[in-house]
Amino acid sequence: MKIYFETYGCALNKGDTYSMMTLLKESKHEIVDDQNSAEVLVINTCAVRMETEEKMKKRIAELSRTGKKLIVAGCLAGAEPGLVSSLSPNASVIGPQSIGDIVKAVESPGKLISLDGEAPSNLPKIFEGLISVLPIADGCAGSCNFCITKLARKTLRSYTPRKIVETVREMIKRGAKEIELTGQDTAAYGLDMGGMGLADLVREVSSLDGDFMIRVGMMTPELALRQLDQLLEAWDNPKVYKFFHLPVQSGSDETLKAMNRKYTVDEFRYLVKEIRKKFSPVNITTDIIVGHPGEDDDAFEETLNLMKEMRFERIHIAMYSLRPNTRSSMMKQVPGPVKKERLKRAVSLYEELSRDVHREYVGKRMRVLVLEKGKGDTVIGRTINYIPVILRNVKLGEWYDVRIDDSSFFDLRGTVV
Structure with a gap:
């Protein structure tokens, strides 16, 4: 089956999504980037704050209206399963400590609720970027x-x-x-x-x-x-x-x-x-x-x-x-x-x-590892203490010696030396 994922919240949630994707691919299912081409929709939810929960509720209702098989995973599913079922009565509910049951949820002909089920037997084999x-x-x-x-x-x-x-x-x-x-x-x-x-x-x-x-x-x-x-x-x-x-x-x-x-x-x-x-x-x-x-x-x-x-x-x-x-x-x-x-x-x-x-970093020379694309023609590197540095005209995945020329409250700006 073709399965589409949406992930919200922390890095742990992102890792959980990769674990679920790995299990599904090992069971010969296909992960797709487009909601419209998918047969199954999975939303991995966050519940840490009230405004986040409101966003999750709205999105669950929207996905439910597509008529496609819906699986609600993540912390909102685990902490408030009754709320999730009220928003989408036919959706399967997978708590964050039951992600090992994702294949069962996809392949089940009906609704599956698993809040204290299986942990994945292996760690994720799906990764993105550097x-x-x-x-x-x-x-x-x-x-x-x-x-x-x-x-x-x-x-x-x-x-x-x-x-x-x-x-x-x-x-x-x-x-x-x-x-x-x-x-x-x-x-x-x-x-x-x-x-x-x-x-x-x-x-x-x-x-x-x-x-x-x-x-x-x-x-x-x-x-x-x-x-x-x-x-x-x-x-x-x-x-x-x-x-x-x-x-x-x-x-x-x-x-x-x-x-x-x-x-x-x-x-x-x-x-x-x-x-x-x-x-x-x-x-x-x-x-x-x-x-x-x-x-x-x-x-x-x-x-x-x-x-x-x-x-x-x-x-x-x-x-x-x-x-x-x-x-x-x-x-x-x-x-x-x-x-x-x-x-x-x-x-x-x-x-x-x-x-x-x-x-205090301005004027200093630092070793920087370039990992991400930034806005426009910029890229983002990281110092040894993980401060972001905005650079231009450098390759992703490489180390550079950088002079810090400017700073903001959020990051540093540098030039390769």
């Missing part, structure tokens, strides 16, 4: 009060090191220059298997032959702290980007308690200090939620002060979004206008700080 996304684990070990994803991905399930290394070797053979190891919390990798952790995995992957770089996805601060020495040792390899995505979420200990985050602000400070002591340059990227229940004016000011103090290379800032069936949704909410004003102030500060941080 950047390959590889899930190393599904689920997490945390229980954050604001998170709906935990309802969809209930159980931590790590892939074996052997499968991961075999898949990375194939990615490199097929031309991948960046391997993105992704998961809901990469620092939780291996907790369900015992013995082997994220640092061990990174060491194994970075020992493979080939010209490639490894980028590791988000880590929760509490689990990164537990294995900090091992992580620093594993990252001390020329094939590993000096990039750490460590979501602090708030600069207030009281707000972190309300979120059920398992670290203090001082512990987070220590974590960042030790990483920066080991590596320079290094990219500390973080996430911040403004307006979570329990965040008063003083707590918000503490978050702004932490942003000024830490001078993060990148911050993903989001206004708290009430998600159904989460503990945070049952708490007293911060008024909408207050949340919007805080978001505006936080984003403004971030842009100001980021301009200052990036300005």
Whole structure:
């Protein structure tokens, strides 16, 4: 059958789509790029925020009206299967921890609902371009009060090191220059298997032959702290980007308690200090939620002060979004206008700080790996600490020595020297 995919959300979702595509191709089905030529439509959904859910609901209804066989996968399917069925009564529903059942869903004559089914037996063999996304684990070990994803991905399930290394070797053979190891919390990798952790995995992957770089996805601060020495040792390899995505979420200990985050602000400070002591340059990227229940004016000011103090290379800032069936949704909410004003102030500060941080690169010479096409005749390269650099007249997949000529709050601009 001809099958069309639409994917929304995080890198893990993208990896899940590649896994489903792999399983279907192994069963002799065809993946097509055009919705109109497809016999089966698969939408891999995201549910992390309220506005995202509204977008998913609208799109599910549109796809349902085509009259074609529809499969709704991903986090909205796993967290709110009843909602999905109300939007499209005939659609099959595949939770994110049941993607191994995608072939059954496609080949089933009727509707299939699988929320706690099979994990794929193998990792994806479908990759796009020079950047390959590889899930190393599904689920997490945390229980954050604001998170709906935990309802969809209930159980931590790590892939074996052997499968991961075999898949990375194939990615490199097929031309991948960046391997993105992704998961809901990469620092939780291996907790369900015992013995082997994220640092061990990174060491194994970075020992493979080939010209490639490894980028590791988000880590929760509490689990990164537990294995900090091992992580620093594993990252001390020329094939590993000096990039750490460590979501602090708030600069207030009281707000972190309300979120059920398992670290203090001082512990987070220590974590960042030790990483920066080991590596320079290094990219500390973080996430911040403004307006979570329990965040008063003083707590918000503490978050702004932490942003000024830490001078993060990148911050993903989001206004708290009430998600159904989460503990945070049952708490007293911060008024909408207050949340919007805080978001505006936080984003403004971030842009100001980021301009200052990036300005410090101007005039420096850096080694840059070119990976993506940009707008017009530009391409996008990455420094060793994963800062994007806009270049012209260079080839994709190559390393260049670059002089940084200019910067913005989002990226750097350079010339090959």
